[in-house]
Amino acid sequence: MVFSSLVFLFVFLSITLAVYYLLKPLPIVFRNVWLLIASILFYAYGEPEYVFLLLASIVINYACGFFIERCKDTVKAKIWLVTAVTVDLLILFVFKYLNFSVSLLGDLTMKLFGFGIESPGLSLPIGISFFTFQAISYVVDVYRGSAKAQKNPLYLGLYIAMFPQLIAGPIVRYKTIEEQIEHRNVQTVDFALGIERFSIGFSKKVLLANTFAIMADKTFGLARDGDFLTAPLAWLGAISYSLQIFFDFSGYSDMAIGLGRMFGFKYEENFNYPYMSGTVTEFWRRWHISLGSFFRDYVYIPLGGSRVGRGRLILNLFIVWFLTGIWHGAGFNFMLWGLMYFVLLTFEKLTGIGKGLKGILSICYRTFTLVAVVFGWVLFRAESLGTAKRFILSMIGLGDDFYSGIAPWYMKQYWLFFAVAFILCTPVLTFLLKKFEHKTWYGVVKPVIVMAFFMISLTYLVVNAYNPFIYFNF
Template identity: 40%
Template sequence: MIFASTLFLGYFLPLVLGVYYLLPSAGKWRNRWLLLASYVFYGWWDPLLLPLLGGLTLWSFGFAWLLGRTDYPDGRRRTLLVLGVSGALLALFFGKYFGFACENYNALAARWGWSPAPAVSWALPLGISFFTFHAISTLVDVYRREATPMASFADYACYLAFFPQLIAGPILRFGAMAPAFAERRHGWPQVSAGLGLFCLGLGKKVLIANTLAPVADLAFNARQLDAGLAWFGLLAYALQLYYDFSGYSDMAVGLGRMFGFEFPRNFNAPYMAESLTDFWRRWHLSLSAFLRDYLYIPLGGNRHGLGRTCANLLVVMLLGGLWHGAAWTFVVWGLWHGLLLVSERWLDGRAWYAGFPRFFRVMLTFGLVLIGWVFFRAPTLGAAMDYLRALVQVVPASEAPAKLLGVELFTLPHLLTLVAALFFAWSRRRAHDWSTHLTIRRALLCLVLLWLSLGVLGTHKANPFLYFQF
């Protein structure tokens, strides 16, 4: 079940929201209901995945409880932290990276004459990248005494499985979210602000991202490309990814608001960034914050000189790339961003083009991000290199495959959607803030977006969100 489907919109959401507000606000009934709804939501993908989620919940709850004890010496607490985090990482490794590791080992084994590993593969358990991070956040925050473990197992299970953020974030820090499970504010303003943001997110996903999706898909799977086609496809992908993921995040934050939670914003006009450092302060903020707080700073951050800072940055970005997917393309994407961040760190935190006028700073940063998206989107490194070559192929491709691709890509709906998407991506309005004060005009706009999205969804098959694969 995805947010942008008739099943979620017509059945699941009205039912869960309706029952939630019928339950008494005092006591734990509402949290219990959200827990039940979240397990139904997750189990809908595959009921056999529920033990994985339940097992990780039990594991991290138990270790958090032990870490929260005040009578344990530091050494024992550190051992418990290592054990607890290792368990969560092991679940992530087997769920997401085991097949990739075997594949690479077997490639080496074939070359060096080692005995091969058994060929095993299974579907990626949905949302595992996110709920394992939530479990790690719990253990680290409790270990650092920045939060106390939740007393109620059901409340903790609800935090880990809470359906708005379960599949694709935002990544919520345990320390920041735990108090809301004990007490939070409900009311019409919260629900209307949540619904407003949800409608905006739905519109972003259904009307913009889904319209641009075929453009990107066709370009990245083309037999022949020239520079015009390749740049058009790449631009479409960059905007599809942004509207898809930020649309999902808006819906998640909006759903959180409807149930009284205030999630942090996940995007802040990333394509207006003026440097790569600035980009990572605007793109997938919850992941950036997680990597900074739980990886970069423990590695030493910027406290041990320039060389160590740069090494830490590279490690964080490489692992951040790998977190997005078990493939070398994501590693190279992370490395690309890591090297660019290192280069900026080397220049005292400024991009080499920092002296240019703002328009050029934004354009150059956007261009560098676009190059990175080629690795992010291409199925293999070879395909990524082919695509990069096409970006500089100025002689127009003239054979039937390229001509047909041009006929499909350069249509008025695609062009207008692309222009509108660029306009909104570079505008100063932020959906997160815009929706907190709904005027009549804004409310009407949200309703129109909702109706249009329902119209599109009702006539076409649902498209899953891009970040589900991570």
């Protein structure tokens, strides 16, 4: 089930909220159990066959967490940790990477021995990358002693399967909500803040991301089909996809944070104006923050981080960015995308470029960063390396004729969406709104405008307008 759907709003969310607040007079355990049941139903709605996988992940990590704490500071604790992480990664490998690996192996055996190997054809359980990483963060935090093992398996289940972050993140650390699971109190203002955040995220997804998706999907479709793709159109498509993925992903994060808040959970921020970044390193501090910090804390730093020799540093960066690439999907384009960032970040790390740049040089490097990110999204979005190559060739003017009139045709229609999107990619609006916060009318006008956009977004869902779900690879 996706948040930007009528079924989610008018069946799932309304019933879940109603029952949750009816249970408010009772001890919190009742509300937690209800949230867990609702989250399992939420997952089962789209992936009934994989509910048991989710439940198995909960049980295994609960048991391992329990034994890690019990055997604290002994070798056994490490064995339990290794067991948990191995099982988590094995689940991730089987369901996410086995098809891809077997098909590669099949190609190899076909070339060498003249026979192929049939792919197992497993479908990817939605959100598996998110809930597996949350489970890993739990057992590692328990091992490190930065969190206590959860005594109640249902509560661990709630942490791993909690519906707001289950299918599109953010990756919530156990220690962030450890306390909140058993001790939280939703004030009216929290609920209202949750509504505000959810509505803003919902509008970003439906009004902006879905609109940019029209242009992005059109242009990438042209590249895939070998159709007429000119340089302006390719740039329009690349920029559209850059905006689509930002407003879709940050919109989903806003919705998750807002929904969490409605139920009393306070999640960390996941985006911080990433397209304002002056360097590629800064971009990754502002984009999908929960994933970046996961790899930093659970991979990069355990490998030695940057306090190692130059060769080892490069290796560490390579491992982290290769893993970041394939975390987003099993495909060569994701590997290449991850490796592109490995090259850029290694370059920045080794040269220290970006730190001391001022004036025109700073603007130039900021522009370079943004252009590199846009090219990166082309690799990320293209369904094959061939499509990516064709798209990039078109962007640099080596594709079809230079002019077809299609890019201006789109711009004429969607200029307002681009203008709004560019403004929302910067903190300008937030800065301006702060100036009015003390005005009496602001308390009325802001919620009315936010809810008006929410209602307009609803009309798009009723129309059945284009509403792609872009997290099927995760």
